[in-house]
Amino acid sequence: MRESIDVTDVREQDPTADAAAVLEVDNLQVRFPTDDGVVHAVRGVSYSLRPGEVLGIVGESGSGKSVTSLAVMGLLPRTARITGSVRFRGRELVGLNDKEMSGVRGRGISMVFQDPMTSLNPVYKIGVQLAEALQTHDKGMSDKVARQRSIDLLDLVGIPNARARVDQYPHEFSGGMRQRVVIAIAMANQPDVIIADEPTTALDVTVQAQVLETLRTAQAETHASMVLITHDLGVVAGMADRVLVMYAGKPVETGDVDDIYYRPRMPYTVGLLGSLPRVDRGDRQRLTPIQGSPPSLLNLPPGCPFTPRCPMAQDICETEEPPLEPVDGIGHYSACHFSSKLMAKDEVEPEEIFEAGASTDETDYEVET
Amino acid sequence: MTTVPTTPQDVQAGAEREFTVAARSQWQMVARRFFAHKLAMVSLVVFILVVAAAFIIPLFMKHGYQYQGEDLSVGPSSKHLFGTDSIGHDVFAEVLRGIQTSVKVSLLAMIVGEVIGIIIGAVAGFYRGWADSVLMRAVDVVLTVPVLVLVLVLSRLTGGNWWSMALIIGGVTAAPTSRLVRSVFLSLREREYVEAARALGATDNRIMWRHLLPNSLGPIIVDATLAVAGAILTESALSFIGFGIQPPDVSLGTLINDGVNASQTRPWLFYFPGLAIIIVVLTVNFIGDGLRDALDPTQQRVRA
């Protein structure tokens, strides 16, 4: 009896499934009951992932970007309440039991986590942990073959002297190398989707580039689609085809990577770009940090959650939460009552919207109407 | 025009919309968490009541625990709440006296043990080097002998009064406490605020007593409650085998010793003193658990 589900079978079973989209998330919501009340961590995320596409999900801490991906993988704690739909190759994943989900994890969709220092079990050798990924989905694979495959995978991700290192323990590897091992594990079974949750956040800048390169390799080898979650816009710029910007549990802008970077239509996106130091600009610029901090998802007030920090906010922003609506550009959506104001310019300079270095100033700022 | 909230004050005001909780001092938060731990709260109340009863009720009783009345080996009745023993002692009065002994011994033992343990552990953990090695080797030696055995041997050196027992028990339990304090100090001394204090010119003493000790209070307090519970059990065990409190004074251990072979025919001699120990120690343990939760909020409790 085959325990792992063959994903291609599913596709043949459901002819109405959208053959173009590998992963379809539709109005995903996640709620956590806590001692202080219900935290609405994810408030309606939707996206569609095509084969070979890289989607970058960007947001601050607490925006719900990690929770969304954990929900897709079914790795949230039992207390989490998940509603909405997640379809992988046409098959609904929300509501599957652990056994069924285990067939998908690591084979159809695999994941790379943030902290490489704690992602690997310290008491097992690297080779054993790699072989586990392989043999879980191929019960018939012999230990010898699994070991060889593990060595090949280590080679692929750029671990030197793989044949010797496959018998070492995680604590004998550096952070960057451990992350590469985790990526190797993620690509071991030729998945269709790789979700990388802040894969470079815990690493030094120089190592970050290596790990991103490894991710590119993984994508090239497996032809998988990728969901790249990060708060670092620089990381996204180099790798993503499309970008989804999240704030307070909801997407606030989504579109092509060029559209997002050069034609942002939501003040939060503008602010994010403005707080990014740009080496490609010749002139000296001041950074335009967004004041304040993200709202608590415990008692979210009505209206647009970005209102307290938004320089363009008006009364309507406090009462009505703007829906995600199409703006200029194919597949470009923005959730702002006043995206039209931003559309008036072809390219938006953050300093025009956010006062540069305004953290100590007390002057009011007016926006042209 | 616009009513745009862009000044820092406006942003702050907007953010406060969502937060209706007021700022609290650190100890207020600890207290708040402790009171939320229902079992600990109930235990605290019960413990205080029992201890108060043990010290206050005998003042109003006609006859003390040493009085030998006429009713011999009588079961619980309205005259003798817990019955009497074969010589006519009122068991209720004896149990109350026993609780007094337990409380006195354990509190003194805890204080002695914690003070000695903190000093040894702090010096070892802070200075390291040969002071650490010497002290910890000594502690190791003490730890190879089981607590009961060590106390047993030492008890022969002193009389059978409660405070000498407390000193012995406290001295012996200083060993595991010093281990704990040492490891806490070891981890704390690497923190940045120690470096910062040094950069400001603080002396070793100042750093130890003004910075490190207050920050180690959490585990120390929890250890202290465990020490109280342990001391009660150790003292009663010692008294049970005859090396602790000596007659005519009474301890819950001696009472149980008297009653253990009579549990079939006169169960009140065995069960009442036992229940007394259990209730006292159990409440102390729950209080300790509540304190642990209150002082270390890193555990997130999610409603099931």
Place this chain on the structure above:
Amino acid sequence: MLPFIVRRLLISIVVLLVSTFGVFVLQANSGNPLATLTTRQPPPPPSTINALRDQLHLNVPIPLRYFYWLGGVLHGDLGKNINGIPVKSQIFARLGTTIELVLVAMIVALILAVLTGVISAVKQYSVLDYSTTFVGFVLISIPTFWMAGLLKDVAIRINQSAGSTIFSFSGQSTPDYNGGFFGNLSDRASHLILPTITLALISYASWSRYQRASMLDVLNSDYMRLARAKGVPWRKVLVRHGLRTALIPLTTVVAIGFGAIIGGAVVTETVFDWHGMGEYLIEAARTIDTNEMLAWLLFSATAVVVFNLIADILYAVLDPRIRLG
């Protein structure tokens, strides 16, 4: 690892020397071992008392006395007790008795602790979790000697209502009993069960809490999550990644608890009339019999030291991050 073991053994020997010397000094100062002899009626002749005094080296300063004893030990002679009986002949039988009790109790406690600790952690905040935690608290609040008495009382009542001796509570086995292999075995078992439960229950309660905490730590770890993300089913993840890693701290906990078990055995043997090391110790303390006391300490301290050494080695074997240099 070998240099580590050698170093530890050397340190252990020093520890043994210091602790035996310390206890020796305490014992020597705690009273006059001849007192029981001199107050006997009718008093023995002075020659007997003097002979005993010489034999016990009471005329000689304390440190020298200790070296006499130490010299004897290195020749395999543990000296004679106050009544002139060689300690060696008495102590080994008692050692066997206590080992039987302690070993069985530890194994039972360990198995129970792992089971309840793991299940409590996996089903955190469930009714099962809360009730086992509560029961655990109650158990560690019960004095060992009272628990022993309680079990004895309950056992007698069960025996009475059942009309037969299911539980025996006096001694290790029925004297002069010979019912063949299985008969003897069940006889020993019926004698073993109550003291074992007494000792096991209290250790179990505290070990179970540690196991629960350790398991909870592991359950929230990133590597558990990664293992699940690989597609390993929950049960397998629990055992292969969870249990394996969560058991490691238990070695330290058990090693520390070993001393407490010995202390508990002292009391338990008293209540159940087991003629083991515990009873021996109490008698030695009562009569201020130094040779008996020191022999007891020698064995007990050695056991503790060896136990700790095994625990440390086991820890290093289980956790590759700890490599003993």
